[in-house]
Amino acid sequence: MRLKYSRHCDVLVVGSGIAGIMAALAAAVAGRSVILASSGPVFSGSSFYPGTWGLGLIGPENEADQEDLVQSILEVGCGMADEAMVRAFVAGIAPAIEGVKAMGVQLKAAADQNQKDFIPCFDRKHRSWNGLLFDSMRQVFSRKMEESGVEQLPGCELLQLIKTDGRVSGAVVCCGKELTAIRCGALVLATGGYGGLFRDRLTTDDVAGAGQWLALEAGAELVNLEFMQMMPGYLNPCRKTIFNEKTFRYTRLTGPDGRDILENEPDRQALLECRSTHGPFTSRLISRRVDLAMVKAAQAAPEQGVTVTYGPEIRENTPEFVRTYFDWLWEKKHLTMDDPVQIAPFAHAANGGVRIDPNGFTGVPGLFACGEVTGGMHGADRIGGLSTANGLVFGRKAGESAAAFAAAQPVPRADGPVEFDARIIPDQAERRRRMQDVMSECGMVVRTGEALRQGMERLAQLADGCAFTEGDDATQIAASRRLWAQLHLAQAILSAQCMRTESRGSHYRADYPERNPAMERRILVRLEGSTARAAFEQNLAEERSEKQ
The missing domain is CATH 1.20.58.100 (Fumarate reductase/succinate dehydrogenase flavoprotein-like, C-terminal domain)
Structure with missing residues (x-):
């Protein structure tokens, strides 16, 4: 099939979660013409997932706290995070937060940020914590995009990246019920993670994973694909609602046989206390025994999973973070802490994806990426609240880099139609x-x-x-x-x-x-011919030794 170009722009951004919107705004502020395309509605993807009570956003408490946060990310990443990416990331968080504040986005601060529940997931200490309010973000970002002339194309799915003379120069998309091509000077991928590959997932349907493969086809690399967050979520009622891990320490977890799934654990409460400190599963803490017990129970009765009931302690002195969750749960789902729920593990967020440098460049001329479609700034585990920060920081970086590339290198001529295998x-x-x-x-x-x-x-x-x-x-x-x-x-x-x-x-x-300490190496995926090949990167321990 031959397709004609129907639109052209300096920068085409694909994906309209926080990362994509930040990229579009950054490119527009730099004076470039911008199109923001997304397969779902604007304000979609994991950033605006309806099954969660809000977006936590964390950063260093002050300049002196930056190095500690860097070291915490590297430690939690279990040797799989790219240190250069982590340092660029942490250095950009405070300016990114100030940037959204300057736009007028409302941030919710904790009344008592010193409560232990405000220590981020997997982290070791309190950080600067803010809650991003969905309605405020939508209102402010919509106004800013309108003011800066960003053309929005919701319901526009990316199907193929177009390359001219070795650089990405456009895309084939499906807009509504029409196939067409868009010509651009640079393209930013912000298409989200790959939760859509799983049946049991806590993502919207537009988080499909296609962007990673299209980047691979264009010549980019993928990194850390094996590391994905698996979160407890509701089976019944209100399926695909994210379970708040901070409540684990108050729970009794029963299997389909009505028995406590941890009844044979002598340190049962210690396990639940540990499990209350993180949302996703991890194999590196003793709390993994809680998740493994949940998996066993869910396998025995897939549609029933594990029944959660709460003890009286949660009502006697409800922490602020937990109270906020139950207030949201009542407002949006009409559930209270007195209602039993059934939970099971779900696929949630990807820690790996398209490999980028600290400026969002994929290594393929004209192609940049940001947000959950990317990998490198997180490792085997990810500290809570950094997904949002990632979108803010690298969204801006990718948008600025794409704008600079498009300004320095004119949009390639497109004299003929685009060949597309339809x-x-x-x-x-x-x-x-x-x-x-x-x-x-x-x-x-x-x-x-x-x-x-x-x-x-x-x-x-x-x-x-x-x-x-x-x-x-x-x-x-x-x-x-x-x-x-x-x-x-x-x-x-x-x-x-x-x-x-x-x-x-x-x-x-x-x-x-x-x-296994000998496996402290990242796995990269490259395309060889038409086949994706996974291979270990150089042993990182040897790499550090060489630097010394």
């Missing part, structure tokens, strides 16, 4: 469902080499079995392209999980339950 996979919906089953069965909390190898075989069969037909239905073509990208990214993720024969942070191998 084919349809008739059973794409069923194949996507089966792919999501594979990922939820093989790549969630508990992983084994045998299950991962079987999962990769099943995914390869799904990909190899795709029967393509010709057609002109744009929505079906888009869904088929998305599936193709998802199938191949899913294989790359399971491949990385299979290669890491140890347990480290969010990655847990039941057949290799301990951390």
Whole structure:
């Protein structure tokens, strides 16, 4: 199929969560013409997930606290975070917070920030904590985009990156029910993580994972794909609501047989106290025994999971953070702490993705990236509140870098039409469902080499079995392209999980339950021909020795 260019701009930003919006605004402030495209509505993705009570935003308490936060991120990342990225990240947080304040975004401060519940997830001390208010962000960002002339294209899905003379120069998109091409001087990917690869997920449907594969096709690298946050979420009622981990220490957790899933643990309360300090699963703390017990119970009764009830202590002296959660839960879901709920592990946020430098550059001329589509600034585990900070900091950096690139190098001429392979996979919906089953069965909390190898075989069969037909239905073509990208990214993720024969942070191998110091190496994924290949980076310990 041949497509004509229908629009052109200096900077095309794809994805309209916090990172994408910050990138679009930064490029527009730099004087570039900007189009902001997103497969969902503007203000979408994980940044505006409706199943959570708000966005925490943390940063260093002051300049003296910056180095401590850097070291905490590196420690929590279990040797998998890129130190240069971490330092650029932390240095940019305070200016980013001041920037959104200057725009007029309302931040909610804690009444008593010294309560222990305001220590960020996985962190060791209090930081500067703020809550970003959804309504204020929408109002302020909408006004700023209108004032700066950012053209918004909601319902516009990215299908292919266009390259001219080795640089990214545009994109094929599906806007509504029409396939078209957009020409640009630079492109910023802000398409979010890959929660959409999983059946059991705490993400919106537009967090599909296609952006990572498209970046790989264009020549970028992926890093740390095996590290993904698995969070407890509601099965019933209000499915896919995120469970507040700060309440674990008050809970009784019962399985489908009505028995306490931790009844055989002599240090039961110590486990729950530890589990209350972090939201996602981690293999490096004793609290992993809580998650493993939840997994076992959920496997026994997938639709029932673990029933949560609260003891009287939570009502006697409810901490501010917990009270805020239950106030939101009543307002939005009409649930109270007296209502029993069933929970289970869900796929949540990706710690890995497109490899970028501290300015958001992917290594492919004209292609920049920011937000959860990227990796490097986080490691095997991620401190709570840094996802939002990541979007603010690297969104601005990527937008500024893309604007500078577009200004220095004129938009390539586009004299002819764009060649696009517009084919349809008739059973794409069923194949996507089966792919999501594979990922939820093989790549969630508990992983084994045998299950991962079987999962990769099943995914390869799904990909190899795709029967393509010709057609002109744009929505079906888009869904088929998305599936193709998802199938191949899913294989790359399971491949990385299979290669890491140890347990480290969010990655847990039941057949290799301990951390192996010899595996302190990041796994990179590159495209060789049409096949994604995962390989270990140079051993980081040797790299540090060489520097010394």
